[in-house]
Amino acid sequence: SQKIEQNSEALNIQEGKTATLTCNYTNYSPAYLQWYRQDPGRGPVFLLLIRENEKEKRKERLKVTFDTTLKQSLFHITASQPADSATYLCALDPPPGNLIFGKGTKLSVKP
Amino acid sequence: KAGVTQTPRYLIKTRGQQVTLSCSPISGHRSVSWYQQTPGQGLQFLFEYFSETQRNKGNFPGRFSGRQFSNSRSEMNVSTLELGDSALYLCASTLWASRAGANVLTFGAGSRLTVL
Numbered sequence: 001s002q003k004i005e006q007n008s009e010a011l012n013i014q015e016g017k018t019a020t021l022t023c024n025y026t027n028y029s030p031a032y033l034q035w036y037r038q039d040p041g042r043g044p045v046f047l048l049l050i051r052e053n054e055k056e057k058r059k060e061r062l063k064v065t066f067d068t069t070l071k072q073s074l075f076h077i078t079a080s081q082p083a084d085s086a087t088y089l090c091a092l093d094p095p096p097g098n099l100i101f102g103k104g105t106k107l108s109v110k111p
Numbered sequence: 112k113a114g115v116t117q118t119p120r121y122l123i124k125t126r127g128q129q130v131t132l133s134c135s136p137i138s139g140h141r142s143v144s145w146y147q148q149t150p151g152q153g154l155q156f157l158f159e160y161f162s163e164t165q166r167n168k169g170n171f172p173g174r175f176s177g178r179q180f181s182n183s184r185s186e187m188n189v190s191t192l193e194l195g196d197s198a199l200y201l202c203a204s205t206l207w208a209s210r211a212g213a214n215v216l217t218f219g220a221g222s223r224l225t226v227l
Contacts, residue, residue, distance in 0.1 A: 034214075034215065041216030041220070042220050042221075043115070043201050043203070043219050043220050043221050044154070044201075044216075044218050045218070046215050046216065049215060090152065098144065098156050098159055098167050098215065099214055100156070101146075101153055101154035101155075103152075103153035103154075104155065
């Protein structure tokens with residue numbers, strides 16, 4: 001069955017640094033991969049979607065890469081701020097549909 | 112426009128009881144998906160409804176069921192509650208039924224169920 005892993009349960013970094021989160025998957029090569037942000041007591045919020053033929057995608061301070069050979073996606077937050085502290089989830093988007101989520105990485109950005 | 116609304120936000124039940132959770136999707140969205148979130152297992156897909164029909168179902172026992180009404184509102188029910196059913200139950204809506212590459216979900220805030 002499909003397996004998706006986010007390597008770190010938690011990541012602590014200093015404000016202003018770049019946070020890099022990793023998402024690995026096995027057994028299947030999805031055409032799409034998504035990243036969500038979840039704050040305590042709230043549902044996940046969609047951030048970015050990347051297609052397999054898009055090696056990199058950017059949105060403001062966010063950057064996502066997708067390496068289908070390594071079966072890995074990297075999620076970067078540049079110039080991180082304390083307000084970026086949250087849990088970040090990656091999700092595979094395989095046919096026929098219904099997303100498969102990783103367990104998430106809890107990011108803490110210290111001032 | 113209003114987001115996805117889930118009720119109740121918090122509830123406490125005892126083992127053996129049953130519970131019904133409600134979800135109102137974004138206006139115009141016709142697909143509703145349900146996920147269970149626990150610290151150990153993360154987000155796990157329960158089922159998806161589109162136009163009042165269950166389209167997909169995750170690997171959960173038959174105690175977990177759902178339905179969708181003609182106005183796209185959805186309910187999920189868990190019967191004979193077990194301690195392990197304690198979780199955050201999340202509902203998400205999309206405009207259309209799930210298909211590859213088009214499944215950007217808008218989630219509600221969830222219903223936190225505690226089973227004692």
